[in-house]
Amino acid sequence: MKVKDLSGNYGFEAITLPDGDREIDGVYIGDLLSWVMGRAKSGNAWITIMSNVNILAVASLADTSCIILAEDVTLEDDVIKTAIDKEINILKTSMDIYSAAVTLSSVI
Amino acid sequence: MSDVLNFHFEVDGNDFKSAGHASFLMKKNLRQLGLPPETIRRVSIAMYEGEINMVIHARGGTADVNVYEDCIEIILKDTGPGIKNIEQAMQEGFSTATDNIRSLGFGAGMGLPNMKRYTDYMNIESEVGVGTTITMKVNLI
Numbered sequence: 001m002k003v004k005d006l007s008g009n010y011g012f013e014a015i016t017l018p019d020g021d022r023e024i025d026g027v028y029i030g031d032l033l034s035w036v037m038g039r040a041k042s043g044n045a046w047i048t049i050m051s052n053v054n055i056l057a058v059a060s061l062a063d064t065s066c067i068i069l070a071e072d073v074t075l076e077d078d079v080i081k082t083a084i085d086k087e088i089n090i091l092k093t094s095m096d097i098y099s100a101a102v103t104l105s106s107v108i
Numbered sequence: 109m110s111d112v113l114n115f116h117f118e119v120d121g122n123d124f125k126s127a128g129h130a131s132f133l134m135k136k137n138l139r140q141l142g143l144p145p146e147t148i149r150r151v152s153i154a155m156y157e158g159e160i161n162m163v164i165h166a167r168g169g170t171a172d173v174n175v176y177e178d179c180i181e182i183i184l185k186d187t188g189p190g191i192k193n194i195e196q197a198m199q200e201g202f203s204t205a206t207d208n209i210r211s212l213g214f215g216a217g218m219g220l221p222n223m224k225r226y227t228d229y230m231n232i233e234s235e236v237g238v239g240t241t242i243t244m245k246v247n248l249i
């Protein structure tokens with residue numbers, strides 16, 4: 001499934017979608033950035049509740065397909081702007097992390 | 109081993125928000141060179157972890173990346189406090205980061221282990237009160 005196909009569906013909504021054609025290949029969940037950096041695989045959708053600007057570097061360098069902010073976590077405007085500059089896809093959902101993962105598991 | 113390309117970066121130790129900028133630029137450079145995505149990913153992750161460490165612990169430093177025909181070499185230098193016990197610092201989960209740093213999602217004690225995991229060679233030279241130099245290599249062949 002492509003990232004853009006999640007947006008507007010199954011309870012996910014895009015905050016930024018500069019690279020919507022990116023294919024989602026698996027899911028990784030975590031909030032400790034170095035842990036995520038070391039364990040997430042290229043192409044994974046990364047579900048987190050962290051929202052500081054450093055998530056963008058982690059997503060970019062670990063090459064995840066998108067960040068999914070769970071539980072209605074919001075981003076500051078400068079983080080959104082930087083995400084667009086760095087071509088990072090970010091989606092949001094009101095689901096908790098477990099429900100988001102279960103939902104993703106059934107659709108990707 | 110002939111020197112092909114060198115990239116030099118100053119890592120700003122005062123701006124935690126821009127931490128990772130050098131790694132991001134380096135990733136772009138490696139993409140332009142047409143290197144394999146997994147190689148780029150390994151170099152990017154190892155360099156980013158080093159960059160974050162320099163910002164968290166050492167008030168910044170320098171990063172030099174040398175692209176050779178057979179490997180990519182990353183040299184990270186700082187004049188920070190140094191590492192007291194390298195063996196201990198290499199253990200997953202060991203961290204001296206502050207609560208403030210942890211609240212940002214760092215300080216999990218994964219930095220140095222990640223750098224080792226994603227490179228083919230890693231050497232740490234460190235002297236307490238003087239600084240730390242870390243050399244890493246990722247093979248291209």
